[in-house]
Amino acid sequence: MAATSIITDMFQYEFMNNAFAAAGIAAVVSGVVGYFLVMRGQTFAGHALSHIGFAGATGAGLIGLAPLWGLLGFTLAAGIVMGALSERISNRDIAIGIVLSLALGFGLLFLHYYTSFATQATALLFGNVLAVDRQMIATLAALGAITLLALGAIMRPLIFSTLQPELAEAKGVPLRFVSTAFLAIVALAVSECAQIVGVLLVFTLMVGPPAAAQRVTTGLWSGLLLSAVLALAEAWLGLTLAYYTDWPVSFCIAVLSALGYFAALSAPALRGRRSQAGHANPSA
Amino acid sequence: MNVVELERATLRIGTRTVLADASFAIRAGEFIGVLGPNGAGKTTLMRAILGLLPPSNGAIRVFGHEPQRGDRTIGYLPQVRTVLPDLRVRGLDFIGASLHGERWGLPQLGRHDRHMIEETLDSVGARDLARRPLSDMSGGERQRLLLAQALIGSPKLLLLDEPLISLDARHQEVAIGVVRKVCRERGITVLFSAHELNQLLGTLDRVLYLGNGQAVLGTVEQVITAPVLSRLYGTDIQVVRAEGHIFVMSRGLDVEVSDHQHDDDHGHGGHEHHH
Numbered sequence: 344m345a346a347t348s349i350i351t352d353m354f355q356y357e358f359m360n361n362a363f364a365a366a367g368i369a370a371v372v373s374g375v376v377g378y379f380l381v382m383r384g385q386t387f388a389g390h391a392l393s394h395i396g397f398a399g400a401t402g403a404g405l406i407g408l409a410p411l412w413g414l415l416g417f418t419l420a421a422g423i424v425m426g427a428l429s430e431r432i433s434n435r436d437i438a439i440g441i442v443l444s445l446a447l448g449f450g451l452l453f454l455h456y457y458t459s460f461a462t463q464a465t466a467l468l469f470g471n472v473l474a475v476d477r478q479m480i481a482t483l484a485a486l487g488a489i490t491l492l493a494l495g496a497i498m499r500p501l502i503f504s505t506l507q508p509e510l511a512e513a514k515g516v517p518l519r520f521v522s523t524a525f526l527a528i529v530a531l532a533v534s535e536c537a538q539i540v541g542v543l544l545v546f547t548l549m550v551g552p553p554a555a556a557q558r559v560t561t562g563l564w565s566g567l568l569l570s571a572v573l574a575l576a577e578a579w580l581g582l583t584l585a586y587y588t589d590w591p592v593s594f595c596i597a598v599l600s601a602l603g604y605f606a607a608l609s610a611p612a613l614r615g616r617r618s619q620a621g622h623a624n625p626s627a
Numbered sequence: 628m629n630v631v632e633l634e635r636a637t638l639r640i641g642t643r644t645v646l647a648d649a650s651f652a653i654r655a656g657e658f659i660g661v662l663g664p665n666g667a668g669k670t671t672l673m674r675a676i677l678g679l680l681p682p683s684n685g686a687i688r689v690f691g692h693e694p695q696r697g698d699r700t701i702g703y704l705p706q707v708r709t710v711l712p713d714l715r716v717r718g719l720d721f722i723g724a725s726l727h728g729e730r731w732g733l734p735q736l737g738r739h740d741r742h743m744i745e746e747t748l749d750s751v752g753a754r755d756l757a758r759r760p761l762s763d764m765s766g767g768e769r770q771r772l773l774l775a776q777a778l779i780g781s782p783k784l785l786l787l788d789e790p791l792i793s794l795d796a797r798h799q800e801v802a803i804g805v806v807r808k809v810c811r812e813r814g815i816t817v818l819f820s821a822h823e824l825n826q827l828l829g830t831l832d833r834v835l836y837l838g839n840g841q842a843v844l845g846t847v848e849q850v851i852t853a854p855v856l857s858r859l860y861g862t863d864i865q866v867v868r869a870e871g872h873i874f875v876m877s878r879g880l881d882v883e884v885s886d887h888q889h890d891d892d893h894g895h896g897g898h899e900h901h902h
Contacts, residue, residue: 499724
């Protein structure tokens with residue numbers, strides 16, 4: 344009884360209701376899109392997109408636009424350029440690292456010239472989910488729907504070209520188009536995710552849950568589902584934890600994401616022992 | 628009918644001519660061993676047959692017409708296999724993703740597809756791989772999975788690009804045996820590229836030897852001779868036959884063995900290597 348009153352207590356506040364809705368939408372989108380990001384080994388590219396988005400968000404502040412649109416515009420453009428420059432470039436750590444540092448530098452420059460915006464810098468970098476309003480939720484929901492629909496449209500060739508690019512090419516999959524479209528989808532998901540945990544911590548929802556899910560599942564749909572559920576659980580538990588401890592929400596989510604991942608890392612050892620016992624004749 | 632036919636075909640990658648003015652014809656049901664030094668164009672030739680590289684001169688015909696990308700009658704096992712080591716995707720989903728992988732939308736395996744995959748896995752003795760994740764499979768098991776994948780959809784022509792790489796001697800023999808059995812039963816034409824001739828001796832019908840921009844197709848007796856191979860390697864080659872084995876030597880060194888060592892040094896760079 345005490346437990347239920349503690350939980351209902353939290354939902355007396357509209358800002359908490361809004362935060363739960365926004366975090367829920369962003370978490371599911373991040374968990375699903377992130378699953379493919381991890382599968383393709385492009386997590387660093389996702390990280391870079393969020394940093395480029397920071398420059399976009401602060402730049403948008405300079406010209407009087409809402410940060411979300413600057414973030415969205417910059418990540419989307421960067422995602423498409425990365426895809427068009429071919430997978431080789433977007434997988435190159437050094438090039439990506441230099442571009443993301445440059446983007447952060449530009450973000451700083453824009454902040455420098457728009458000083459009244461500086462108070463929002465922390466919100467951009469580390470998220471500010473408790474300040475989300477109804478209109479933002481509607482925007483997140485619409486963006487989320489577009490993201491998932493687009494992902495659904497390219498999902499089959501995306502998986503094929505991720506697992507076996509040489510064969511996919513031979514079977515007529517347009518590799519360049521698929522990888523570019525995917526990075527554009529990642530850009531949308533990054534923009535959503537950054538609204539909740541900030542551009543510096545998008546890994547917590549976009550990489551932690553899918554990486555954990557891939558450690559413990561082998562089926563495609565079960566992995567996707569687990570990734571989305573984990574992201575959602577980590578986001579909501581993080582919010583609850585933050586409400587009762589007064590710690591920053593993004594910190595709580597980051598802790599849960601890391602815990603989830605490290606718990607999953609230790610799981611294969613257990614399962615390995617079990618499956619070895621199950622296989623009477625482990626053929627070479 | 629000729630399954631693959633090259634008529635004075637020239638293949639170029641960028642400015643490099645891989646195959647110049649090559650003509651040969653492969654007949655239905657033949658098992659062709661594709662041999663030649665690294666960079667001789669084995670992969671390039673297969674890509675051309677798949678319609679990924681149009682000839683800059685001459686003509687290539689597959690089943691009587693121009694090669695078409697995505698041709699369903701061709702099964703393909705590429706050489707450069709991008710298998711992420713940590714990928715925990717089970718065999719069924721791995722093959723399932725390739726089954727209609729060129730179609731848009733969500734991946735879904737119907738009962739018919741699932742049955743087809745299991746049946747094909749069965750035919751190469753790999754039924755249990757459907758449930759196991761790729762990251763837990765040995766090199767030999769992955770190879771069998773990829774072979775099964777190439778056989779799905781009843782292809783009439785099978786292009787196997789270095790399917791023996793990363794297999795030990797015993798698994799190489801098993802792999803050759805499986806291909807031979809399945810292809811003889813179904814009358815599939817096979818192009819099987821390899822580094823070593825000897826393992827294929829009992830299996831292949833004819834040899835397609837590539838080198839120096841040229842291609843020579845013929846029986847082992849016709850092709851594996853000092854004059855022909857000296858021309859293809861561009862250096863003095865001796866052919867030594869001993870106890871049913873054939874050794875291709877250059878200045879006292881086995882060229883196949885030195886090729887292998889070279890390959891290991893460079894991590895199988897595929898057709899972009901220059902020599």
